[in-house]
Amino acid sequence: LAERLVATCPPGLDTVLFVNSGSEANDLAWRMATTWTGNQGGLCTTRAYHGISEASAALSPESWEGSARPSNIETWAPPDTYRGTNGDPSGFAAAVARLAARDISPAATILDGVLTSDGFYDLDPAYVAELVRLTRAAGGLWIADEVQGGHGRTGEQLWSFARFGIEPDFVTLGKPMGNGHPVAAIITR
Numbered sequence: 001l002a003e004r005l006v007a008t009c010p011p012g013l014d015t016v017l018f019v020n021s022g023s024e025a026n027d028l029a030w031r032m033a034t035t036w037t038g039n040q041g042g043l044c045t046t047r048a049y050h051g052i053s054e055a056s057a058a059l060s061p062e063s064w065e066g067s068a069r070p071s072n073i074e075t076w077a078p079p080d081t082y083r084g085t086n087g088d089p090s091g092f093a094a095a096v097a098r099l100a101a102r103d104i105s106p107a108a109t110i111l112d113g114v115l116t117s118d119g120f121y122d123l124d125p126a127y128v129a130e131l132v133r134l135t136r137a138a139g140g141l142w143i144a145d146e147v148q149g150g151h152g153r154t155g156e157q158l159w160s161f162a163r164f165g166i167e168p169d170f171v172t173l174g175k176p177m178g179n180g181h182p183v184a185a186i187i188t189r
Contacts, residue, residue: 005185008159013189015188019186020182020183021175026110027054033141037105039107047117047118048060048118058072078121081121082119096135108141109135112145113128125164125166146172150171169189
């Protein structure tokens, strides 16, 4: 299975670690990003959901209702292609700047490529490529959360990130990989 998963990814992604849920996959990607970069900041969209573990819940504003935003996390509003708002990466750049103003560098940006919690917006590949560039310029890594958008759910490509022409540092998969059975994975270098 690991060999089959690696064969579906860009050549640099050659290592698979198995876990039992998307929450654990995102948790592990986050922990690896903070360890590798030495940074503690995280970036996610304003209504994102990336899991229920302690680390992944911090990157899940959807679950923050009634509680404070973690001090090391910033959010940005993704482009609303229906209403024509937030169409440029300035909101993302401002989120990076807000972290920097608190002397926090990003360890990672995490993005669900179909924005299932934010509204199912169709992202422009150039926009996403710019977010990846800004993330890496600030010292962070890119996590492609494929729990909802992966496994061919977005069309011809197996992974939603492939629509953007980017190479993530981590690809996270959830229980949809096992048709609901408790198997998930992270693909990385």
